[in-house]
Amino acid sequence: xxxxxxxxxxxxxxxxxxxxxxxxxxxxxxxxxxxxxxxxxxxxxxxxxxxxxxxxxxxxxxxxxxxxxxxxxxxxxxxxxxxxxxxxxxxxxxxxxxxxxxxxxxxxxxxxxxxxxxxxxxxxxxxxxxxxxxxxxxxxxxxxxxxxxxxxxxxxxxxxxxxxxxxxxxxxxxxxxxx
Amino acid sequence: xxxxxxxxxxxxxxxxxxxxxxxxxxxxxxxxxxxxxxxxxxxxxxxxxxxxxxxxxxxxxxxxxxxxxxxxxxxxxxxxxxxxxxxxxxxxxxxxxxxxxxxxxxxxxxxxx
Numbered sequence: 001x002x003x004x005x006x007x008x009x010x011x012x013x014x015x016x017x018x019x020x021x022x023x024x025x026x027x028x029x030x031x032x033x034x035x036x037x038x039x040x041x042x043x044x045x046x047x048x049x050x051x052x053x054x055x056x057x058x059x060x061x062x063x064x065x066x067x068x069x070x071x072x073x074x075x076x077x078x079x080x081x082x083x084x085x086x087x088x089x090x091x092x093x094x095x096x097x098x099x100x101x102x103x104x105x106x107x108x109x110x111x112x113x114x115x116x117x118x119x120x121x122x123x124x125x126x127x128x129x130x131x132x133x134x135x136x137x138x139x140x141x142x143x144x145x146x147x148x149x150x151x152x153x154x155x156x157x158x159x160x161x162x163x164x165x166x167x168x169x170x171x172x173x174x175x176x177x178x179x
Numbered sequence: 180x181x182x183x184x185x186x187x188x189x190x191x192x193x194x195x196x197x198x199x200x201x202x203x204x205x206x207x208x209x210x211x212x213x214x215x216x217x218x219x220x221x222x223x224x225x226x227x228x229x230x231x232x233x234x235x236x237x238x239x240x241x242x243x244x245x246x247x248x249x250x251x252x253x254x255x256x257x258x259x260x261x262x263x264x265x266x267x268x269x270x271x272x273x274x275x276x277x278x279x280x281x282x283x284x285x286x287x288x289x290x291x292x
Contacts, residue, residue: 093288108288115275115286116215122271123222129264130226130233134256146267150274157282 048094049087107160114156121149215289226268233261 086101087094095105125146132138167173188194240254272287279286 108285111284111286112288115279116289119219119271119275119287122274123226123268126226126264126266126268126271127229129267130229130261131264132260133233133236134253134260139260142264150278153275153278153286157278157284157286160284161282 047085047087048089049085051084051086111156111160114153118149118153122146125149219290223268226265230261230265233264234258237261 086098087096092109093105096102125142128142128145129139132142185193185195234257237254237257240257241251244250244254275286276291285291
């Protein structure tokens with residue numbers, strides 16, 4: 001029987017599967033949600049937050065737009081949209097459809113993934129500490145993994161901090177606001 | 180949403196079987212978040228048992244060393260590293276939270292809102 005060798009080819013195949021999974025996850029609006037068989041599938045992704053364009057219809061007043069009279073031609077048109085979807089529900093959380101909010105959603109997802117992976121790596125290094133059982137080489141490897149996990153997380157965070165410092169505090173790019 | 184099944188009955192009236200259980204919905208931020216919680220809790224619980232095992236093994240080494248310096252040292256190091264690993268695992272949440280609080284980003288949105 002041929003021995004399993006973790007070589008370049010296997011690595012490429014695994015990377016391909018991983019990328020396919022990630023891309024499917026990112027571009028699927030509903031694939032991760034179990035659907036009732038009786039429910040007819042709709043062409044639109046499930047919207048989780050609406051913005052009412054006219055405050056007279058909104059449950060919470062004070063949003064953008066001014067009330068329009070009922071005798072307006074547009075108001076009586078059934079296809080005239082009085083609300084707008086600004087957030088869709090996907091398998092990886094709620095993603096905003098507005099440019100600023102979309103960027104913020106992506107940042108949240110990336111930071112969450114980075115934090116989760118760093119947490120798992122730190123825990124793994126703890127396990128390796130325990131399993132080293134006094135073997136200095138294994139303990140050193142575990143310590144290096146611990147330090148590397150934290151340093152990697154700090155690098156990811158620093159990229160966002162630099163973006164925030166340059167984009168928000170110095171250049172005042174519209175859209176990049178603090179919350 | 181519930182699981183309901185209808186099968187054709189004997190007299191033409193279909194029999195409806197209603198389990199009464201809701202259909203689990205998918206999505207990471209819905210039910211999957213519970214799975215992530217369970218996963219991290221499981222890691223912490225397993226860590227306690229692994230640490231217990233290595234501390235017991237280290238203690239056993241110390242007992243059976245019979246004055247042998249090398250074996251005594253090995254047993255002591257086993258205990259020390261087991262405790263160190265347990266501390267690292269239990270402080271991992273703190274480490275990530277300290278970093279996220281320092282820079283003002285939420286690094287664990289899957290765990291803490």
